[in-house]
Amino acid sequence: MSASTYDTIVVGARVAGATTALLLARLGLRVLVLDRGRYGGDTVSTHALMRGGVWQLQRLGVLDDVAAAGTPPVRRVHFHYPDDTTRVTLKPTPGVDALYAPRRTLLDRIIVDRATAAGADVRFGMTVTALSRDHTGRIIGVVASDRLGRRLRASGPLTIGADGIGSIVARAVGAPLTWAASGAGSAFLYGYWDHLPAEGYEWYYSPGVSAGLIPTNDGQTTVFVGTTPEKMKLARAGGTWPGFRTLAEAVSPDLRARLADGQPPRRLRGFTGVTGYLRQSWGPGWALAGDAGSFEDPLSTHGITDALRDASLLSEAILRIHAGGATEAEALSAYQRTRDALALPLLTTVDSISSYQWTVAELQRSLLDASSAMSEQFESTQDHAEHSSLARVLPASASDSAHRVAP
Template sequence: MTPMERFDVLIAGARCAGAAAAMLMARRGLRVLVVDRGGYGTDTLSTHALMRGGVMLLARWGVLPRLVEAGTPLIRRTTFHYGAEAVAVDIRPGDGVEALVAPRRTLLDGTLVDCAWEAGAEIRHHHTLTGLLRTDAGRVCGATVVDETGREHAIAAGLVVGADGTGSSVARLARAPVTVQAAHAAPVVYAYFPGLADTGTHWHYAEGASAGRIPTNAGRHCVFVSATPERFHAEMRGDHLDGMRRVLREVAPALAQELAACEPDAVPVAFAGRRGFLRQAAGPGWALIGDAGYFKDPITAHGITDALRDAAFLAEAAIEDSAAAYARFAARRDELSLPLFHVTDEIAGYGWTLEEAKALHMRLNAAMKREVAALATEAVS
């Protein structure tokens, strides 16, 4: 084992939550190390869409202009389709937000990593966190990390952060309990299609299924289909693209017709679904952000926004570095997350009528407004 290095903060995971937290902490003078199992700029499962709170933070941090300069389209309208009824909503400028965006994760995560480097954080790809170091009193005080050659490193840190996804090693090693568990998990399949007209985001709802189209980089739309587990497995048995087209013909017939002459860039990506959860957000010497701490069904496309939000809240706590600050971080996360979590779980259950779906979306909108109001006072930039 190599001699022990020392950092103020060690973050496992260099995707959006981990990279954003590293950037914010390093900008305020903390010595930050980020380790990530994967390589720079790799892709990941994602809904791509950023809600107002997430865009507001990226604009405040100076990250949004880079995404726009890289060709990320501005989304100025979103349309909800309840059967044959279409409800169009123009994106109201305000809170520092001109429009919404849905960047590819290769671009978003890579840009945040670049910004973290520029702020002074150190990023080590192809490094895996394998254990936690503890004081005699049991407080986490660092971690063991294995590099790409198999060499083990002991790294001391005042705070170890898990931003390493739903299967978080930090959460497992810290024995972070699950405090809330969702009841539903809706499978989804998506693919990237070229050549569609950019009319903003579209969200389609029908009995037992939903679908959507999200404009993203390089003139592509991310087109997705979700359904109850029973229907999904029946429709997607065999060729996923054929299954997507079958569901779209019922849920979004105009979109299905538009796609009839289009082929996706690659085979569709399928996600079997996973029930959402909240884990304890922090403990002595450790904290969790992103999907490591809080995961909900992707049907409401709010995961990236939550990840950026919690990165900002944790950075504020790490700068103060007190038990009270980490307790506030955990309380704020739960206060804002639980309304989003519960309404998302209801939507993912597909037990609603179309009229009930509208009411659920009104609840979702109210929860997002509370989140934006909380982020408007966020100090870390």
């Protein structure tokens, strides 16, 4: 078994984990990132970035890479209801000229590449099997193995769980829920259509069902249908494709007709409803970021934006610890308080939307509330960033290695 020592160990190399690693490596910290998947692999995602997420990518200096890869800019959002459509044109703001919905095979790889260039040790195909503890119970590292069974023991003062809903870190430390949504969450079927133009983000709503069109890379459009887990199970009883068509017809006959004009994928992907939550996000020697600590129903299309938010807040907390400006408990508890204050207004609003227990008029009010919550979270995140010491490692351009700063 090989053994190594790092300043920080990150479990998970998706958006939350890779972004945290990128920021910490730019600070000059020795960072190990372990992910059980493969480099450039896909994952379940809505893909859609909201304004706060685009702004965070701009701060990181990676938005240009996303755009250069052919990710289509989104400047309009359409809300389709049974009897009318509302169109919203995005107003450009500093750092956010448009919205984007990159494939995760692209976005995650771009951030991982930047983290590696900044000095992070990123290893794929590594499954964390246990967390190491000292005699007090403090987390002091991880034990992992690769696909050939070779084991790695890594130690460090902080282990970050950025490993999603089923986080092994959260389970191992027994991180309790501090808030949970009231419903079971939405269930989805989705796929990638060719030759199906979308006028920006297009959201469809009808009592008990939802759908969306999201333009992404390679000229494709992500199409999803969503409903409650119970209704999804009934819809799929006769097969996945018949269930998809039934739900598409229920939300909008116009959508069903539009889909017939495009080229459908060979297969559809599914996501079973998961109740939204907040978890305790830190303890002695550990912290959580992204879906490991905070999960919002995908109907919000805010998950990637949340992951980028957490990575920035957590990296700032770790910087304070290493700079001697705060103890671990002080810095990480402040991270959780800020995360919760930013996340809860949107979480509670999305909880009501994902219940599907609404009339169209009630839904429209909830969507306005969600928009306000997103705007307030974005503005608060910007205000927080203005006072953040991370500004010195957030280049608008230039190589990562040129901006590494020892704490």
